[in-house]
Amino acid sequence: MxxxxxxxxxxxxxxxxxxxxxxxxxxxxxxxxxxxxxxxxxxxxxxxxxxxxxxxxxxxxxxxxxxxxGIKNWEFPDENLCPPIPGRADYIHHIADLLGENNLGTIPTGDKIICLDIGIGASCIYPIIGVTEYDWRFIGSDIDPKAIASAQNIIDSNSAIKNKIECRLQKKSKDVLHSIISKKDKIDLIICNPPFH
Ligand SMILES: C[S@@+](CC[C@H](N)C(=O)[O-])C[C@H]1O[C@@H](n2cnc3c(N)ncnc32)[C@H](O)[C@@H]1O
Structure with a gap:
């Protein structure tokens, strides 16, 4: 460095x-x-x-x-591990390539693309990169109410991502999709950083 x-x-x-x-x-x-x-x-x-x-x-x-x-406020509790930005950004770019492979070689951008991040975490990191790099919209789920509150705080306090990410609390830790998405949701892509499932 x-x-x-x-x-x-x-x-x-x-x-x-x-x-x-x-x-x-x-x-x-x-x-x-x-x-x-x-x-x-x-x-x-x-x-x-x-x-x-x-x-x-x-x-x-x-x-x-x-x-x-362009993320001005990225605060979350110290008990949550800090995700390394370069590695998380790499993941988003690779999934963008996957979307592009199914779109005649062009990576789709804009808010018509909806990505579900299972386990958004307190840092909200994948949606931050996906919104700022490709202008996609995100739904982020988590079983931890504190993680949801923290992610929501980050979303609300950064104009670059405000209103582009919707947090949803998963009330049953053994469930992943059930109760998070409904028939009304049209999801283009589901991502997740374990360890769970
Ligand atoms: C390893 S962290 C990943 C956080 C963030 N996405 C990242 O990449 O840094 C996993 C997250 O998944 C959440 N989680 C665990 N089980 C879940 C489930 N069934 N549905 C949604 N989130 C879950 C945890 O509470 C935790 O916030």
Whole structure:
């Protein structure tokens, strides 16, 4: 991770992943000034963070979401693990490719595409990336009322995603689709990050 160096790309990531380029620490600090206090120098003498420190990881990911996706408020309880943005973004780009394969090679964008995220989590991460990258709409389910409340708070406090994601509480932990979707719902895609099911 180095400052201002865009030459070296992380080729393991999807070609449309905005986080392929090396992190521009200066720009990320502008996006989230709290990051400044978490910068260290790694063994290669490059600016980095301590990836074993959950707070540093969260602050870095908040900066990434702000800088690349326009998400200004991404707060959720510390008891919820912080999802790494580049990996979650990769998943969304790969499912976009799958949709494109079934759409004459063109990735469908816009709010006619409805994606159901089973287990949206407190961070709301897959819908955030799907809305900001492809303008899809999302339904997000979860069995945890606190996760639903947290996701809803993130949705309500970010104009980039407001009104584009609907949270639904799953009251029976053994159910997945039952009581979450009805005959009225037209779902194009279902995604889920276990561990469950
Ligand atoms: C590993 S977390 C994934 C959170 C988020 N999608 C992510 O990728 O970071 C799994 C989530 O699934 C929820 N969950 C567990 N069983 C569920 C079920 N039957 N229906 C909906 N959500 C469920 C959990 O409460 C938890 O928030």
């Amino acid at each position: 180095s400052s201002g160096n865009h030459k070296h790309e992380k080729s393991r990531l999807h070609s449309r992943n905005k986080n392929r380029e090396k992190y521009d620490i200066g720009a990320l600090i502008i996006s989230n000034p709290k990051l400044k206090d978490h910068i260290i120098h790694n063994r290669s003498k490059e600016k980095s963070i301590d990836f074993s420190n959950p707070l540093s990881v969260k602050i870095l990911n908040q900066a990434l979401l702000n800088h690349y996706y």
